[in-house]
Amino acid sequence: MTEQAYNFAYLDEQTKRMIRRAILKGVAVPGCQVPFASREMPMPYGWGTGGVQVTAACLTPEDRLKVIDQGADDTTNAVSIRSFFRRTAGIAVTEATAEATLIQTRHRIPEHPLTEDQILVYQVPIPEPLRFLEPREPETRKMHSLEEYGLMHVKLYEDIARHGAIATSYDYPVKVEGRYVMDPSPIPKFDNPKLSGCPALQLFGAGREQRIYALPPYTSVVSLDFDDHPFDPGKADHDCDLCGAGDSYLDEVIIDDAGSRMFVCSDTDFCRGRRAAGHVGRLGTPAGAAA
Amino acid sequence: MYVAVKGGERAIENAHALLAEDRRGDTGVAELSVAQIREQLRLAVNRVMAEGSLFDPDLAALAIKQARGDLIEAVFLIRAYRTTLPRFGSSRPVDTGTMACSRRISATFKDAPGGQVLGPTFDYTHRLLDFRLAAEGQALPRPATADPVAGPVPHITSFLNREGLIETDRPGDDLPPDLTREPMELPAPRALRLQAITRGDEGFILSLAYSTQRGYGRTHAFVGELRIGTVAVEMDIPELGFAVEIGEVELTECETVNQFTGSKTEPPQFTRGYGLVFGQTERKAIAMSLVDRALRWKELGEDNTGAPAQDEEFVLMHADNVQATGFLEHIKLPHYVDFQAETELVRKLRAEGAARCQEAAE
Amino acid sequence: MTNPLTAETLGGGFDDAPIQSARAFRAALDAMARPGRIHVIAGARPPAPLSVAAGTLLLTLADGTTPVHLAGDIDCDALRGWITFHTGAPLVPAEAAVFAVGRWADLTPPRRFAIGTPEYPDRAATLIVEMPVLQSEGPVLTGPGIRDRARLTLPDPEAFRANHALFPLGFDTFLTCGNRVAGLPRSTRVEDF
Numbered sequence: 001m002t003e004q005a006y007n008f009a010y011l012d013e014q015t016k017r018m019i020r021r022a023i024l025k026g027v028a029v030p031g032c033q034v035p036f037a038s039r040e041m042p043m044p045y046g047w048g049t050g051g052v053q054v055t056a057a058c059l060t061p062e063d064r065l066k067v068i069d070q071g072a073d074d075t076t077n078a079v080s081i082r083s084f085f086r087r088t089a090g091i092a093v094t095e096a097t098a099e100a101t102l103i104q105t106r107h108r109i110p111e112h113p114l115t116e117d118q119i120l121v122y123q124v125p126i127p128e129p130l131r132f133l134e135p136r137e138p139e140t141r142k143m144h145s146l147e148e149y150g151l152m153h154v155k156l157y158e159d160i161a162r163h164g165a166i167a168t169s170y171d172y173p174v175k176v177e178g179r180y181v182m183d184p185s186p187i188p189k190f191d192n193p194k195l196s197g198c199p200a201l202q203l204f205g206a207g208r209e210q211r212i213y214a215l216p217p218y219t220s221v222v223s224l225d226f227d228d229h230p231f232d233p234g235k236a237d238h239d240c241d242l243c244g245a246g247d248s249y250l251d252e253v254i255i256d257d258a259g260s261r262m263f264v265c266s267d268t269d270f271c272r273g274r275r276a277a278g279h280v281g282r283l284g285t286p287a288g289a290a291a
Numbered sequence: 292m293y294v295a296v297k298g299g300e301r302a303i304e305n306a307h308a309l310l311a312e313d314r315r316g317d318t319g320v321a322e323l324s325v326a327q328i329r330e331q332l333r334l335a336v337n338r339v340m341a342e343g344s345l346f347d348p349d350l351a352a353l354a355i356k357q358a359r360g361d362l363i364e365a366v367f368l369i370r371a372y373r374t375t376l377p378r379f380g381s382s383r384p385v386d387t388g389t390m391a392c393s394r395r396i397s398a399t400f401k402d403a404p405g406g407q408v409l410g411p412t413f414d415y416t417h418r419l420l421d422f423r424l425a426a427e428g429q430a431l432p433r434p435a436t437a438d439p440v441a442g443p444v445p446h447i448t449s450f451l452n453r454e455g456l457i458e459t460d461r462p463g464d465d466l467p468p469d470l471t472r473e474p475m476e477l478p479a480p481r482a483l484r485l486q487a488i489t490r491g492d493e494g495f496i497l498s499l500a501y502s503t504q505r506g507y508g509r510t511h512a513f514v515g516e517l518r519i520g521t522v523a524v525e526m527d528i529p530e531l532g533f534a535v536e537i538g539e540v541e542l543t544e545c546e547t548v549n550q551f552t553g554s555k556t557e558p559p560q561f562t563r564g565y566g567l568v569f570g571q572t573e574r575k576a577i578a579m580s581l582v583d584r585a586l587r588w589k590e591l592g593e594d595n596t597g598a599p600a601q602d603e604e605f606v607l608m609h610a611d612n613v614q615a616t617g618f619l620e621h622i623k624l625p626h627y628v629d630f631q632a633e634t635e636l637v638r639k640l641r642a643e644g645a646a647r648c649q650e651a652a653e
Numbered sequence: 654m655t656n657p658l659t660a661e662t663l664g665g666g667f668d669d670a671p672i673q674s675a676r677a678f679r680a681a682l683d684a685m686a687r688p689g690r691i692h693v694i695a696g697a698r699p700p701a702p703l704s705v706a707a708g709t710l711l712l713t714l715a716d717g718t719t720p721v722h723l724a725g726d727i728d729c730d731a732l733r734g735w736i737t738f739h740t741g742a743p744l745v746p747a748e749a750a751v752f753a754v755g756r757w758a759d760l761t762p763p764r765r766f767a768i769g770t771p772e773y774p775d776r777a778a779t780l781i782v783e784m785p786v787l788q789s790e791g792p793v794l795t796g797p798g799i800r801d802r803a804r805l806t807l808p809d810p811e812a813f814r815a816n817h818a819l820f821p822l823g824f825d826t827f828l829t830c831g832n833r834v835a836g837l838p839r840s841t842r843v844e845d846f
Contacts (some may be wrong), residue, residue, distance in 0.1 A: 005385070006375070007375075007671055008671035008672060008675065009671070009675070010375075012375055012377065013670055014377075014378075014670060014675065014716055015374075016674070016675075016678075017713070017714060017715075017716050018672075018718070020678050020681075020682075020713070020714060021714055021719070021751075022775070023682065024682065024685050024714075024779070024825070025762060025774075025775035025777070025825070026775070027682065027685045027686050027798075027838065028685060028777075028825040028839055028840060029775065029820075029821050029838075029839070029840065030797045030840060032775065032821060034775040035474035035476070035773070035775070036474055037471070037472050037473050037474050038474070039374040039375075039471075040367070040370040040371045040373070040374045040446055040613060041371060041374075042371045044367070044613075044616065044617030044620060044621065045613060045614045045616075045617030045618055045621075046617040046618035046619075046620070046621030047617060047621050047624065049617075057678070058675075058676045058678070058679065058682065060672075060676050060679050061672060061675070062676075069624070069625060070625050070626075070628045071625055071628060074299045075299060075625055076299045076303055077624050077625075078299070079299035079303060080299075080303060083300070083303075094787065096616070107626070107628045107629060108623075108628055109826035116687075125618070125621070134603055135604075135779055137477055137604065137608075138478070139347045139478055139771045140602075144772075145771035145772045148706075154563050163640050163643075164640070164643050164644075164647070165636075165639065165640065165643070167636060169627040169629075169632035169633050169635065169636040170628070170633070171629075177796075177797055177840070179820070180821070184603040186626075186628075186629050187628075188628055188629065188631070188632040189632065190632070199800075201682070201683075201686045206619055208617065210474040210475065210674075214686075214798075216686045216687070216797040216798035216838075216840075217686060217687060217797075217798055217800070218797065218798060218799060218800045219604060219797040219798070220587075220797075232387075234635060234636070234639070235635075236635055242700060249628070249631075249682050251627055251628070251631055251633070252631055252634065266627075266631075283662065
């Protein structure tokens with residue numbers, strides 16, 4: 001049931017039109033940050049208001065929504081956003097990546113490959129990849145217009161000079177279709193390769209900063225690097241201790257007072273699916289066995 | 292055996308229940324009514340209306356009750372409500388010259404037509420706790436005798452205007468941009484700056500204004516006039532062909548007169564800073580006019596001394612407490628994916644550093 | 654207002670705007686995100702000669718904040734009245750348009766339309782081109798949104814090639830025919846063969 005006091009998917013129609021126009025322009029110019037008149041949402045700025053507004057503008061009654069935070073469906077903010085849309089749009093929700101038509105995410109791209117029938121909506125805190133190099137918006141806008149990205153390369157190069165490697169492990173900047181440098185949101189750089197050539201449409205919403213941008217399906221997305229220091233997505237030297245996956249992004253969990261650790265998939269749906277299919281990790285128990 | 296933490300939904304429900312219980316407090320104490328908050332915590336109501344950008348004392352009082360007195364939270368509730376309301380049009384500019392003033396003072400003239408009206412102010416109270424207020428059921432206060440000064444009351448700065456001593460404000464025909472409907476674009480026209488400041492956080496605007504007084508973008512401000520009262524809000528109705536009054540709002544207006552010795556482009560004259568805020572909110576209105584004046588350095592041909600209050604982008608992008616509090620507090624959301632990526636990076640850099648040291652030693 | 658309020662003007666809107674515009678937007682979004690793919694888009698019943706698809710796009714995207722240009726025989730009393738009543742969009746010359754609707758011959762020369770500014774490439778017009786036929790054949794398209802290549806009926810491949818050459822500036826286009834729509838953003842390359 002939707003709550004009668006609010007419009008379908010919460011936002012009023014005029015607001016949705018404004019957001020929809022911004023999304024279309026974002027799609028037409030991949031990686032370019034389109035300003036939009038972000039609204040105050042009933043959750044705080046910085047908690048996904050940009051993603052929520054993009055999702056609200058895209059939802060239809062036929063959609064099946066999945067919401068993840070840190071790759072997990074059961075983190076409290078993901079639960080809260082999912083229940084917001086269940087209440088205000090009356091849509092079906094799911095935790096299974098493969099079953100979802102629209103996925104709103106914070107900080108991860110699901111492990112399960114996305115399809116053409118899906119939209120992935122990212123929550124973005126700071127959409128401007130150059131912001132921490134140049135705090136002024138008119139300046140960074142000019143840099144994008146002139147395709148002047150030298151500052152970013154200088155920063156990455158200084159990292160290499162100082163640390164021997166690029167010291168950015170998440171929120172790693174990318175170049176879209178050889179034109180715009182784009183902030184992929186704070187996903188770990190492990191996820192960066194999934195941005196490129198993705199069959200799903202990827203939309204990015206930054207509420208507080210009032211920006212929307214997009215990656216149409218099959219868009220070329222290249223993580224910035226140097227010939228002698230190629231981009232390295234990186235990965236922990238472990239397999240998932242529950243499902244044994246060797247190719248997924250892992251959370252490190254401290255399991256006792258002595259500081260013992262285990263590594264588990266950050267994508268909870270992916271891990272559950274593997275365990276159900278009979279995969280067992282170092283500390284896992286076979287599917288069906290009592291935990 | 293490790294089991295991932297589950298039950299986010301139930302945890303949230305329980306948190307909501309605890310919040311409701313805490314909000315009510317000791318049930319042996321009578322519950323506050325919205326009307327009590329509206330009538331007896333009026334300055335809190337005013338602040339919530341000003342920063343919430345919605346003139347509705349009942350809703351602001353409700354928000355304060357729901358927010359357990361956290362005014363930023365109350366502002367947030369009002370903003371989130373306001374943003375969903377349909378827009379029927381915009382009002383005509385209010386004419387503060389016709390204000391029915393409950394308070395009106397000038398620091399630049401001993402007296403002026405219309406008179407100085409002290410009104411309900413803390414200014415000359417001695418800040419001694421009044422323990423009589425702690426006693427319940429006391430007698431009603433003695434009614435004051437002064438009535439609001441019926442308008443129109445001329446603006447004090449208009450007297451300076453006659454001599455050409457103060458810059459003239461040219462009324463613009465352009466519909467000012469609406470901060471709540473269009474994304475902020477910089478540089479911002481003055482109308483947009485004033486909108487951002489009037490709904491900006493009172494503490495932030497106060498501190499910026501204070502910093503200009505202490506020399507960070509000094510503007511030499513005098514309070515030319517501070518007036519508080521109600522004005523009519525009128526709206527053009529296209530079908531009728533004339534404007535109708537749709538209600539009235541209480542406003543605080545402050546005009547500062549700022550010494551100005553002239554610049555490359557402007558002659559020596561007094562300049563203006565302007566503050567206009569919902570309700571009786573004079574600290575905010577005065578602070579607003581100081582910050583407004585400091586931000587006008589470019590159009591007046593003054594030097595940018597690098598003071599924070601002169602930095603339009605710094606002021607406008609950080610004045611909003613709903614944005615600020617949301618982003619500040621979001622760092623308590625889980626960030627373990629990014630933290631994990633950082634952990635891996637630090638381990639890698641340390642390992643490489645250790646290897647380099649080893650090589651160097653060999 | 655010069656137009657009488659007729660049944661034709663007042664009718665033909667969405668019966669359930671939040672739901673119908675949501676579905677229509679998804680069709681438009683998918684069209685723009687996957688150039689060359691043809692989608693069904695419906696809900697509006699505009700007066701002739703506007704197609705269902707073009708009318709639905711306008712009801713979904715246009716409002717009082719988006720000036721609309723009506724070109725050629727689309728610029729008739731019935732449609733002026735219908736668009737004004739249902740969207741509130743001001744009707745303007747080509748240069749000021751956020752949306753422009755008409756047959757290609759009536760929209761040329763397309764140089765008149767806003768192509769955005771270097772700082773704000775998004776401030777560009779969206780053309781809604783009414784097509785006599787719309788099929789997945791014709792010039793080859795490549796670029797973002799297209800896995801390998803796509804084909805689409807285009808009124809004037811050279812004009813779209815010239816528009817792409819302006820990237821990241823340029824207008825964006827919906828092609829409409831009956832209740833079908835396809836998208837052609839400025840990012841799409843129209844190949845020579």
